[in-house]
Amino acid sequence: MRRALLAVWDFIVGDDWVTAAGVVVAGAATAALQSAGVVAWWILPVAVVVLLTRSVTRHRG
Amino acid sequence: MSGSQWALAVSVFLACAVEAVEALTIVLAVGTARNWRSALYGVGAGLLALAVVVAALGPAVGSIPIGALRVVVGGLLLVFGLQWLRKAVLRAAGLKALHDEDAIFEREAAAARDADAGARGRGPVDGYAFTIACKGVLLEGLEVVFIVLTFGANQHDVGLATLAAVAATLAVVAAGVAVRAPLARVPENTMKFAVGVLLSTYGCFWLAEGAGAHWPGGDASLLALIPGIALFAVALVAWLRAPSRLRDLERAS
Numbered sequence: 001m002r003r004a005l006l007a008v009w010d011f012i013v014g015d016d017w018v019t020a021a022g023v024v025v026a027g028a029a030t031a032a033l034q035s036a037g038v039v040a041w042w043i044l045p046v047a048v049v050v051l052l053t054r055s056v057t058r059h060r061g
Numbered sequence: 062m063s064g065s066q067w068a069l070a071v072s073v074f075l076a077c078a079v080e081a082v083e084a085l086t087i088v089l090a091v092g093t094a095r096n097w098r099s100a101l102y103g104v105g106a107g108l109l110a111l112a113v114v115v116a117a118l119g120p121a122v123g124s125i126p127i128g129a130l131r132v133v134v135g136g137l138l139l140v141f142g143l144q145w146l147r148k149a150v151l152r153a154a155g156l157k158a159l160h161d162e163d164a165i166f167e168r169e170a171a172a173a174r175d176a177d178a179g180a181r182g183r184g185p186v187d188g189y190a191f192t193i194a195c196k197g198v199l200l201e202g203l204e205v206v207f208i209v210l211t212f213g214a215n216q217h218d219v220g221l222a223t224l225a226a227v228a229a230t231l232a233v234v235a236a237g238v239a240v241r242a243p244l245a246r247v248p249e250n251t252m253k254f255a256v257g258v259l260l261s262t263y264g265c266f267w268l269a270e271g272a273g274a275h276w277p278g279g280d281a282s283l284l285a286l287i288p289g290i291a292l293f294a295v296a297l298v299a300w301l302r303a304p305s306r307l308r309d310l311e312r313a314s
Binding site: 014019020024040041045049059 | 264273
């Protein structure tokens with residue numbers, strides 16, 4: 001069971017859990033702002049820019 | 062076909078072709094170094110296991126409400142897309158070794174020759190060749206199944222996504238059989254860059270829609286998102302390639 005969960009974690013999250021967590025946070029922020037009546041489509045493109053920049057600078061070489 | 066159907070077909074074809082090249086390299090390596098019959102048995106077993114997964118997951122995916130499906134699938138695609146894009150950017154910038162199918166083939170073949178050489182020919186099936194080929198097909202195939210089901214379900218066109226995946230797999234296998242060697246000339250890194258952009262774009266789009274947001278212009282916003290993310294990734298490559306930046310990175314690492 002533990003091995004199966006680790007395999008799923010590795011398959012989905014891989015070696016960068018911060019990016020996965022960032023996607024979850026950005027999705028939740030989009031839902032929260034949108035439900036409060038604020039236009040929120042821009043959050044995820046901004047998240048892509050921030051998360052990708054952080055990821056490439058952390059995983060270089 | 063409409064524009065969105067072409068986009069779906071091209072996205073699935075490219076992503077599945079990359080996975081098929083990786084699976085083909087593994088099967089060619091163990092087949093050449095160990096035992097072709099056992100490797101092909103492994104391929105058969107892997108495909109059978111995949112068929113079971115599709116039979117179990119296919120109807121389940123179709124019954125999930127579209128909003129929830131888009132949140133889950135969009136989130137997963139965005140995570141996968143950003144991972145692919147990060148590796149593609151680092152490779153394009155020269156900060157990570159290029160994905161070399163020749164080198165992977167040699168490594169897999171050497172491991173196959175070294176592993177439990179006594180098992181070869183002892184029974185009707187070479188366990189090593191069977192297991193490695195089966196795992197290679199199953200793991201790469203699971204990614205293909207995931208891409209087909211998620212893209213297909215979101216666009217309400219699993220049939221087209223399946224056709225694109227089958228076409229990609231057949232094209233790669235036919236090329237592999239024709240050259241009887243790893244497909245080193247396939248521009249795999251360029252394809253991975255493009256697939257990373259597409260996965261990130263669709264992930265971003267579907268996750269926002271699933272979360273209740275409305276894109277300006279609806280589906281047409283994809284026409285801005287795709288080149289926007291691609292240009293940003295290219296700009297990151299240029300930024301990382303800048304001599305002063307490379308010096309900073311080397312000093313820091």
